[in-house]
Amino acid sequence: MTRNDAISQLLTAMADDSLIQGHRNSEWTGLGPIMEEDIAFSSMAQDKIGHAWALYRTLHENLGGTDPDRFAFLRGEKEYKCCHFVEMPNGEYDFSLMRHFLFDHAEAIRWEQLQQSSFEPLVPLARKLKGEIKYHTLHANAWITQLCRAGEESYARMQSALNTCFPLALGIFEPNPEAEQLLTAEKVYAGEAALRAQWMDRIYNILAVAGLNLPDENEVTPVYGGRKGYHTEYLQPLLDEMGYVFRLDPEAVW
């Protein structure tokens, strides 16, 4: 494996997470519980898909990847490297909010780190996206905190959503030993274990204020497989829907 192969693996996983999470966010459009939330999830969908696009462009322009649109829409299921967490259906609002909270803090930490990357094309992108994602975490923190103070049922649902989401969220940091060894040696990024430790610290502090109990990370089994191309039964139907219009005429000019 070359340095560029390892970088491509990292960026593909990040971009696919962002694309699929963006698609899930967009499924709230028109269905949000209140208008502001409908708008928030729709805006975050737009951001996430934009971030995925920027990464697919980097793969295309700097690492010899294929055309961003074709790469986003025409791959087979096994070629996607997203984690299972983002594939899961939206479920109820508690699940969607908790996923948004856990996922966006992980993204925020990843982009903060990448500002120091030795892979130069990522540096300006990291500076830009870090600022945008702050609004996502601001939104998530506000709702998590408020819903935990909104009565017994609301609190119980948030705790239960956290318990459900946590092992899935650990899948964001699925190790990729061969690539990581290269990438950390080359100072492209700090590696998944380091990001995960930072993420645990950050979410712990916010969850503590909300009064939620973070499950013990040694007591749960992280849900891995996505980074290797093994997916849940939910990804293929999502890909079918997401790429439906594109596949009607991949050569169309918009």
Added chain:
Amino acid sequence: MTITEDKIYKALEQVMDPEIPVLNVLDLGMITAVRIGENDTVLIKMIPTFSACPAVELIRNNIRATVEKELGASVTVEIDKEAHWNSNRMAESAKEKLKNFGIAPPQIHNGEAYSEILMHTACPHCNSENTYLRSPFGSTLCRAIHYCRECGHVFEHFKPLE
């Protein structure tokens, strides 16, 4: 007609943001470089406000078409990958225009937490700071929604961005 940088900037003043039609691309700080090359070819470099801004290609085409029409030159517009937009790039005069349009302008920020600076955004209608953030997301990616306790208006805010 001799092409000068002044004339290019003059032409750029006519290119308005499609989502905020009172601001032009210079007001917003979207232009990072203007160069005149051989045979009076013009190169303009620009940066989008938000990375997922859907209007980027439209703005880029508008810049090219307007400058070509005004100066009769061949114009290339590139996305500048070195620079990145932040809300401190917005001109002071632009903030006044934005406020008169009914949108609270972005506060100057120095990388501090957004939650602090978003707390008491001045209402563009009555100037009161007795307001609160209703949602960090609004009708476009660059806007947040606030509520003014003083005059009872819901108002939009151009978000500060690092």
